[in-house]
Each structure stands twice: as C-alpha cells, then as structure tokens.
Amino acid sequence: MNKLLRIQPPVFPVEKVIIPEAKMFRLNNGIPVYMIDAGTEDIMRLEFTFRAGQIKENMPMLASTCNMMLTEGSQNYTSEELSRLLDFYGIFINLTAEKDRAGIVLFCLNKHIEKVINFSYEILFRPSFPEHELSSLMKKRLRWYLVNREKVQNLAMDKYFESLFGRNHPYGYQIVEDDFEKITQKVLSDFHNKFYTPENMAIIISGKIHDRTTELLNSCFGGMVAKAVNNYNSVNSYHGEELKKVHIEKPGMVQTAIRIGSTTINKRHPDYPGLKVLDSILGGYFGSRLMKNIREEKGYTYGINSSLSSLDLAGFKVISTEVGQQYMQKTIDEIYKEIRLLQNVPVAKEEMEVVRNYMSGEMVRMFDGPFALAESFRSAWEFGLDNSYYYRLSEKIRAIDPDEITALANTYYKIEELFEITAGSE
C-alpha cells in the first residue's frame, strides 16, 4: 500500500448556505400562502396550519382528538370513503397536533393537485365528527395509551413535561384513563369552530409550483368568509412543579430512562443561536461529549442526546437516554460532570472546529430539497421569524468563541434549576 495515498484530503470550509426566500401572497379573503418553488420532481407538499394546538384546549387530548377526527367523516364522505380516496390518488396525509399548532400536511404528485386541494377543504372545513367514529377512536387511543405507559421513556417524558410546565398547564398535564371518556362530539365541534378558521390559518406549499395550484387554492379557500375575530385567550404563563427530582418506579425493567433539563429561552431570544451551539457540543450530535463519554467510552447506553426546542411560551432543553439499570446513578453523575466542565473550562479550538463544521453541514441538509426547505421555513415562521434567523444562526456557528460558550453554560445550565426525572426499576 502506498502510504502517500493515505494522507487526509484537504478540508474545505462548508459553503455558506443560501436559502431560497419563500414568496408570500394572500388569497382573496386574506389567508396567507407561502410558496417555496424547489426540487426536480413534479411533486408537492402542502401544509395547512392553524393555531389550534394543545395550548388552546381546555381538556386533555381535545386538540389532538379534534385533529385526528378531521379524516373520520365529513359532510360528503364517510371516514372509510375519505381514506380510500386519499389512498386512491396516492396522497400521503399527516395529521399534526402539536403543543402550539395543529393542521394537516399532504404529499402528492402534481397530477392530482386538484383532488388534493378539494379533499383538504373537505377535511379541514366540513368534518362531521360522527359519534361512532369518535367512540372507536377513543377506544383505540386508550389501547395505544396503555401500551405507551409500559415504556419507561414515555413515563419519564410525560413526567418531565409535567414538571416543567405544571400539572394544570396544557403543555404539562398528563393524560389519565378517565380522560378518554370526556371528549364528546359537542366539545370537538366547538373547538373546531373556534380554531379551524380562515383567520387562524396559513398555507405553506413547496415543490414544483404551477400557476394552477395557486388558482385552485384561491377558488377553494379564498371565498371563505372570515368570522368576527374572536380573541380566545389561551394560557400564557406556566408554573413548573416544585420537586426537581422524581423517580417513577416500574418493576422488572432492565433499563432506566433518564430525562434532565428545564425550560429556557426560545427562538425569539438573541442568545438562542449560541445556545444551539452549546447544546450540540453537549449532546447534539454523534461526536458530542455525552455520546463520547456515556456511549463510546463507557458503553452504558445505545444512545444519549440533548436537544433544545422552542414552544410559543418558552423553550426547553432535555438530555435523554435509556441506560442499563445498574448504570443510572453513574450516568447522572457524568451528565452533571459534563455540564460543569462546559461551565468552567473553555472548549478547545479543535473541538470548536469540529462542531462548527458539523453544524454548517447540518444547515446545508436543513435546506436541501423542497420538503426540508418547507419544514425549516415553518419552524422559523411560526415564531414570527424569517430567514434572517437562519443567517444569524449560521454566523453564530462560524463566529462564536469558547468564552461565550462558557458564559452561556453558566447562564442557561444552572444545575440547581434542572429537573431530573428517572423511570425504571431501582
């Protein structure tokens, strides 16, 4: 073997990402449509999104049930007919109900675009919430719930959200078996009337956009009359639980789930891009400190990561792992050790270089292709931000210095403020 051939190739800086701007226009009645024309195939992704997430509900599962019931029957189609028609035209539909927003995302070949837009209208604005479909959905959901409650990762994550946001807040409360009995046709249609409305809606389309698509959207959705604007105030404050450390005992488990973290700033805060870099160093990629230490050095787990997310009312960060039951305490100690190191010792130049370049590559992936572009657009837009957020993030990735990382770790990772939730067999 020729040794010369085995020399590492030069490392070129990853080109700065150039993000295509979404074009915006309004339907005749004012509904905003954001268009991202991209990709090589004649396909589309259409997202219809509403401020109709959990934050708007006044009982557990209301937002998600309302969302799931959209395809369970409408004025003109039964549930069965709807699913057969969607399948017939090769349409993929995702029903999404998150903490802040809810809606539907559809994927289709452009040759079926007219069908897709018509079905979307039927699904979003003419649901009939049939009693028997509701009853079978709730019975199914109860079975799924009971299976999920067997898994330590769900036990820990549910408790984690409760701890952060409080047992009475829609971001935080846990579902109990009785809740499955409470949702009626009436509460669903009230919720739908209040929140699935033209003035509460936005459309994001991406892929190969034909003129016809915008015309069809206008003829289908542009004639709806906006109702009188109602300010349905939702909760805007939250109070975390007092108890920082909670263990949920589940006998017979070979692994323990660990969740450590707290609420923090969200995307609107100027420190957020820097915090993203810090989060990556700690546990945001395969080369992160937690992954190297807990998995690659000690072999306590198949995987460990930290993540930083944004909600309308707050951000939150969480370190997540499932570890061999005998490694629980050792893992927790190591997690705090890694946080303290970031608070006290500046990150070395070499590691900064790796994380900068890795994250720059991630940014290229975040804007590669029409679907990725739409998702990235959505996740800035919903916080009232535009591409300048991503350019700031990109700049921060390039320019952040180790002292700033240390300062952020001291400001945002105060150990005494972190919740520590475990689930498994002690």
Add this chain to the structure above:
Amino acid sequence: MIDYKRFTLENGLRVLVHNDKSTPLVAMNILYDVGSRDEDPTMTGLAHLFEHLMFGGSVNIPDFDTPLQLVGGENNAFTNNDITNYYLTIPSENIETGFWLESDRMLELDFSQKNLDTQRSVVTEEFNQRYLNQPYGDALLKIRPMAYKVHPYRWPTIGMDMSHIKNTDLEQVKKFFFSHYAPNNAILALTGNIDYDHAFDLTQKWFGPIEKRQVQIRTLPEEPVQTEERILRIDSDVPSDSLYKVWHIGGRKSNDFYTLDLITDLLAGGESGRLYTKLVREKKLFSEINAYITADIDPGLIFVQGKLMKGIDIQLANGAVNEVISTLLDKNSLHDEITKVKNKFESSTVFSNTSILNKAANLSFFELLGDADLINKEIEAYNNVSPEMVTEAVGKYFKATNCSTLNYISTRKV
C-alpha cells in the same frame, strides 16, 4: 428516470454514479455483501457487532466520525439478514474526505480490545432497549425460530443470545473482517452533486489500491418446506393480547415478489386496506393491524401482526384475519383496489427517490440483486401485477400448513 453509470475496478469493487445537481450534497453508500445469515450459529450477532466496530478507527485513521464531522458530514449504518450498509452525506466540496474514510476502513480496521469491549456493552444495551424493555419487544425474537428451523434467518440480526457477542474475541473479529470486507464483496454508490469523471477518479485513487480478498463462500442450508401448522402461545404482563402470523414466501428475486408486495398493500396499505377496514373499522377486533413482506434475498416471510381490542378472543381474531385474506380470492372484487395500490406505490416510489440517500441505497441493493436498473423498473414490475396473479398467489402462500402463529396473551385480569 434515474440516470446512472456503473464501472468495476480491477479489484472487483462495483461502483454506480448518479449525478443530481439540484443538491449541494453528495451521498455515498457502501454495501457489504454480508449479513447475519453469514454467521456461525454459535456466534450470532457478529455481523451487527462488526458494524459498530467499523466506527472505532481504521488502520490510518484513529477515529471515523471526527474527520467526517469536520467536513460537515453525517453518517450512519445498518445491518440486516443479508447486508451491512454504510452511508454518509457530505457537502460536495469535501467528498474526497468520504473516500479517504471509507477506503481506509475497507483496507483494514484498527482492531482494538478497548473498542470491542465498549461496543459489546453498547450492543447489549441496544438489545435491552429494543427487545427486553418494550412491551411485546420479544415477539419477533420468538416467531423467527418458529418459521425457520435450519436457515440462518431463524436468528435476529442482533443475535439470538447476547452471550454470543459477549464471548467474541479479537481473533474472530479479524477473521470475520478479512473474509467478508473486501472490494470484491462490496458495492459503492455515489449520488448527488458529483459527476461521473470525478467519481471515477476518486474511486480509482482511494479504493483502487486495495487488494482483492478471498471471500468466504456462502453455503447456506435450505429451509425445508413447512408441512404443518405451527402455533405458539406466550403469556406475558402486557396491556392486551397481540397476534403475529407469518407465512413462507420466495426470495427477493422470485417472480412473486411484487405480487406479494401488492397483496400486503391490499391488506394493510393505509387505512383503506382490507384488514384495517374490516377488523379495525367495522368489527373493532383490533386497535391496530399491519401486514408486510420481508425483502430478504433468500426465501422470506409475509407478516401480519395486530393488537387486539379489550375482551376480544384471540381465536376469533385469528379466524377473522384468515377470512379477510380469503376475500382476496374473489378476483372480481380486486380491480379498483389494485389501481389504488398501484397509484400509491408510484407516488411513494417517486417520493422516496427525491432523497439522494435513498437513491444511493437502492442503487447499491439492486446492483447486489443483479440489476441496478430495478430503480427505474420497480413501478413497472408492480404495475404488471394482475388480479389473476393476486388470487393465484393468495391460494399458493396463505395455507395453514405454511403458517406460524404466535398468540401473545396478556396475563392481566382487566
């Protein structure tokens, strides 16, 4: 239409290149023709453990991931019954780093005891997380040995017993490497922002000098034809009963493959599938139900699995599943539904091929099957399935004597 070019190096490495300038990235997929079917029955799980070891450093590069992250790259890998597949994406300006990394670990691994010890522990935790710490997690571990008595598909990729990988030593690891990891046992696919000449030059430069190796010849026992119905009951502390059924089918290259794929789509492709419509929606016997075929290269299986609603008798549910399957024998009922699943297959194939990673993985796998052009012919193959082919295949494969049924029973008195 996906355009690609292929060439083979002197050392036997097969290479496929598809240029897509709409992306700033390149995907690199390298498939090794080795999976858990190539393992010794006393040392199962080695192929998958090996996949983990491939990230622990190679002869000239102490750590695989860091240099890749340094050029903005991202990677992962998977092992199944048949193959071990490694893939990465890199911004195109840095693609040569991908060649440097992948060729070095094909050249020779840094066989380190420390890395072996750690990854044995990581894989044990993976086993615990996937199979032991989940309700119903062990069902798939139980059903394979019901269907397969001699063929190596009887054990799962992760290994039939964690003691096997705990007992693995460095000598066995080395032997495994040199008898399976070789240019003449691998397929490289490059897709995205890389043109053919550049791909050819870089492949020649980095992989060209690796010598051909003596690859272990594959001699696998053929699974005898099943002649009796097989039923097993497991009692476990889970929230509700669950039903698992498998039937033997032919291999990935058999004539019936696309027919059977279409049959599982008729049964369970979306909420309009027959199993969902009849058994979840109408009769309310199941809370969820699914059907699929394994795409194993050797003769594989059709799976039907579902979780029962509270209070439903599993014998009744089992009978209802068989009844729905037998409705497929009425070919006059099939026409519209066949058009439906064909439309859906076309759509999902088009969507899947928008991803350079999927294109690279598919090109490599189809090349292994002997026909890379399947990437452009799959929709046609699926479209060629007729109602007659469906009824014939249903009659041929869905026989009780070809079936294994696992009744997973909840011990809770709720």
